[in-house]
Amino acid sequence: MTDVLLPVAIAVPIVAATLPIALGLWYEDVGWPIAAVATTVLVGFAGAIGAEVALGGRFSHALGTYQPPVGIELVADELSAAVLVLVATVSLAVLAFSRVAGPRGNPFYSGYLLLVGGLTGLVLTGDLFNLFVFLEIVGITTYALIAADRSGASAYASLKYLVLGTVGASLYLIGVGYVFLATGTLNMLDVQAQIVEQAGYADPLVQASYAFIVAGLALKIALFPVHVWQPDAYQRAPDAVTALMAALVSTTSAYALIRVSYTVFTVDFLAANDAITTALLVVAGASILSGSALAAMQSDLKRMFAYSSVAQFGMIAGAVGLANETALLGGMVHLIGHGLLKFGLFLGVGMLSLGYGARRIEDLASVAREAPYTAGAIAVLGLALVGIPPSIGFLGKWYIGVGAVESSLTGGGAAGVGIAVVIFVSTLFTLAYVARLIERFYFAGVGLPGGHGDDASDPAVTDGGHGGASEASEADAGPVSPVEDAPRSSWVPDRVPPASLALLVLTALTAVALGFGGFALAEWFDPYLTEVFA
Amino acid sequence: MTGVGAVLASGTAATSALKVVTTRHAYVAFALLLCVGLYMMIANPHLVKKIIGLNLFQTAIFLLFITSAYVDGGAIPIVPSGAAETETFVSPLPQVIVLTAIVVGVSLTAVGLALCIRIYDEYGTLRTDTLRELLRDEGSIPERAQFGDETTATDDGAATDGGVAATGGETDD
Numbered sequence: 105m106t107d108v109l110l111p112v113a114i115a116v117p118i119v120a121a122t123l124p125i126a127l128g129l130w131y132e133d134v135g136w137p138i139a140a141v142a143t144t145v146l147v148g149f150a151g152a153i154g155a156e157v158a159l160g161g162r163f164s165h166a167l168g169t170y171q172p173p174v175g176i177e178l179v180a181d182e183l184s185a186a187v188l189v190l191v192a193t194v195s196l197a198v199l200a201f202s203r204v205a206g207p208r209g210n211p212f213y214s215g216y217l218l219l220v221g222g223l224t225g226l227v228l229t230g231d232l233f234n235l236f237v238f239l240e241i242v243g244i245t246t247y248a249l250i251a252a253d254r255s256g257a258s259a260y261a262s263l264k265y266l267v268l269g270t271v272g273a274s275l276y277l278i279g280v281g282y283v284f285l286a287t288g289t290l291n292m293l294d295v296q297a298q299i300v301e302q303a304g305y306a307d308p309l310v311q312a313s314y315a316f317i318v319a320g321l322a323l324k325i326a327l328f329p330v331h332v333w334q335p336d337a338y339q340r341a342p343d344a345v346t347a348l349m350a351a352l353v354s355t356t357s358a359y360a361l362i363r364v365s366y367t368v369f370t371v372d373f374l375a376a377n378d379a380i381t382t383a384l385l386v387v388a389g390a391s392i393l394s395g396s397a398l399a400a401m402q403s404d405l406k407r408m409f410a411y412s413s414v415a416q417f418g419m420i421a422g423a424v425g426l427a428n429e430t431a432l433l434g435g436m437v438h439l440i441g442h443g444l445l446k447f448g449l450f451l452g453v454g455m456l457s458l459g460y461g462a463r464r465i466e467d468l469a470s471v472a473r474e475a476p477y478t479a480g481a482i483a484v485l486g487l488a489l490v491g492i493p494p495s496i497g498f499l500g501k502w503y504i505g506v507g508a509v510e511s512s513l514t515g516g517g518a519a520g521v522g523i524a525v526v527i528f529v530s531t532l533f534t535l536a537y538v539a540r541l542i543e544r545f546y547f548a549g550v551g552l553p554g555g556h557g558d559d560a561s562d563p564a565v566t567d568g569g570h571g572g573a574s575e576a577s578e579a580d581a582g583p584v585s586p587v588e589d590a591p592r593s594s595w596v597p598d599r600v601p602p603a604s605l606a607l608l609v610l611t612a613l614t615a616v617a618l619g620f621g622g623f624a625l626a627e628w629f630d631p632y633l634t635e636v637f638a
Numbered sequence: 639m640t641g642v643g644a645v646l647a648s649g650t651a652a653t654s655a656l657k658v659v660t661t662r663h664a665y666v667a668f669a670l671l672l673c674v675g676l677y678m679m680i681a682n683p684h685l686v687k688k689i690i691g692l693n694l695f696q697t698a699i700f701l702l703f704i705t706s707a708y709v710d711g712g713a714i715p716i717v718p719s720g721a722a723e724t725e726t727f728v729s730p731l732p733q734v735i736v737l738t739a740i741v742v743g744v745s746l747t748a749v750g751l752a753l754c755i756r757i758y759d760e761y762g763t764l765r766t767d768t769l770r771e772l773l774r775d776e777g778s779i780p781e782r783a784q785f786g787d788e789t790t791a792t793d794d795g796a797a798t799d800g801g802v803a804a805t806g807g808e809t810d811d
Contacts, residue, residue, distance in 0.1 A: 233735055233738075236739075237738060237742065240742045240746070243746075244742075244745055244746060244749055247749050247750075247753070248749060251753060251756065254756070255760070256756065256757055256759075256760030256761055257773060257776065259753045259756040259757050259760065260753075260757055260769060260773065262753055263685060263750060263753040263754065263757065266746065266749060266750050266753065267679060267688055267689070267692060267750070270692055270695075270696070270746055271676070271679065271692070271695065274695055274696055274699055277699055277739065278672075278699055278702065281699065281702050281703055281706065281732075284706070284731075284732070285706050290731075
């Protein structure tokens with residue numbers, strides 16, 4: 105009976121999405137409570153599904169009692185459970201921020217819940233065409249949410265994303281069409297078997313199908329040559345929406361890439377088609393390098409972290425292309441870790457702009473004195489993004505790097521070492537832009553009127569930043585000053601929403617704590633890896 | 639006409655090309671429509687025409703699915719209870735897929751056009767080149783201004799939003 109959890113987990117947010125609009129006819133501001141209840145329930149379901157997977161391994165549900173391969177199957181295994189838990193918790197956490205930061209209004213929360221439902225479905229489905237439908241549900245709601253603050257610039261960014269995102273989803277659909285022509289089935293596991301039985305890995309139709317699917321998902325993930333929609337969309341979207349998008353939307357598309365590559369086409373297909381994996385690795389490498397370099401050149405905070413996402417997803421795509429166990433483990437760990445880190449970073453950036461009106465790196469001079477906890481948490485998350493151990497960012501990069509070198513050592517050619525080098529270079533770039541941020545946070549106030557150089561240049565930069573600036577009592581003397589109606593808290597000097605601050609600090613701590621959980625994560629993903637590389 | 643046919647039939651490559659056109663014309667149409675749609679999206683500076691290009695692109699994919707499902711002489715796949723399944727049937731699955739994809743396409747077009755209306759209200763143009771100039775003139779100023787607008791506009795936002803897909807369009811100021 106536990107398999108009923110799967111359809112119910114998808115149904116909860118989608119059904120709840122109708123409520124804010126319907127009840128909005130009678131009540132105002134009913135959207136947030138409904139969204140909070142629905143996502144809390146979803147967190148419960150995600151936890152239950154995770155526990156079920158931990159106890160009994162992979163389980164599935166045949167929708168409407170039509171047995172697969174004819175019917176649509178929902179599947180939970182280690183990978184999807186991990187991503188599902190990320191989706192549920194982040195979507196609940198973003199709500200805490202959107203309550204203070206907006207956008208407000210019942211229709212926004214309908215869209216929000218629809219997006220969460222789409223993400224849940226995308227993670228749980230075991231059917232290729234169903235995946236397309238959820239991909240488009242996620243897409244459409246994301247376009248609507250980006251434009252939720254009703255400005256012209258966000259509408260333009262959203263339309264750009266709409267055109268490119270739809271092309272991506274359509275290319276994915278062509279790929280699904282081709283593989284359907286080759287095998288006559290859409291169920292993921294059945295396709296896996298039928299490709300071997302009916303077509304073989306060298307069949308041009310199957311190869312073209314995989315190429316189209318990868319190209320389509322690359323557009324959705326925002327890999328290098330086709331990433332152009334992403335920085336605009338992230339920058340122009342309302343802060344709460346950016347945090348949700350950056351943490352989940354591209355992440356689930358990358359999850360779909362891993363799923364399709366390893367569950368549908370299998371590692372044997374990748375091994376049999378060197379040209380395809382090499383092309384994927386080249387794209388991944390270009391994505392890593394250009395994303396990092398472009399991020400280092402930005403001065404808008406949201407844009408900077410947006411480009412950084414291009415680089416990090418390049419690493420995940422690289423892990424997919426390397427097709428060995430260690431690299432794929434790294435890819436999956438980085439998928440979860442990057443989602444968590446980007447949620448924290450965009451939440452922090454949103455909080456700074458809410459409390460201090462600072463959106464550009466120049467505006468941030470000695471924020472650490474004004475908002476020590478916020479700045480400290482952002483600094484920790486930034487260093488985790490660089491990959492300083494112990495942190496989840498380090499683990500993901502490390503496994504991908506080791507996997508890359510391994511693949512070269514086991515006769516994979518120069519591509520593996522190339523990826524490892526590219527990751528190293530990208531780490532330096534990441535350090536460059538994160539260090540710039542930290543320098544602004546902690547040192548830039550020196551010499552400015554009212555600034556205390558001694559306080560601000562305290563060497564305790566990386567310990568969370570509490571020591572460096574907490575004694576700075578003159579709250580409005582620094583170059584960064586809070587906006588008029590910035591929230592005030594009696595506990596901390598930070599003029600940011602307290603609930604969001606608690607979440608931000610919690611996210612930073614989780615990112616560090618997960619850095620100690622390398623073996624636990626490896627153990628968690630082990631059943632999936634052995635299944636894939638059997 | 640016969641001249642053209644003779645010329646085409648003379649080379650083997652040309653013959654096979656002709657064969658493809660005559661026997662697999664639906665697939666050729668699929669490829670052509672796909673390219674026309676894609677080209678329109680890339681080359682046309684007008685936003686609404688980009689959306690039309692997008693629709694062409696999607697229609698091409700519908701054509702691919704429908705063509706693949708076509709069976710010469712196939713019957714409608716409805717079997718009355720008790721009847722023997724002796725006939726050849728057309729596969730219903732691709733048609734269902736296309737139905738779903740049409741629904742997705744329509745809602746995408748709706749969202750796209752709503753965004754176009756919003757952009758037109760804001761900037762008075764739908765040409766990307768003009769738009770880009772206007773956005774550049776705006777510079778990075780909209781950051782702060784947007785934020786202020788948003789907080790002041792929240793109250794009427796709650797009351798006037800038509801729905802997620804239709805936000806924007808008619809209620810924009």
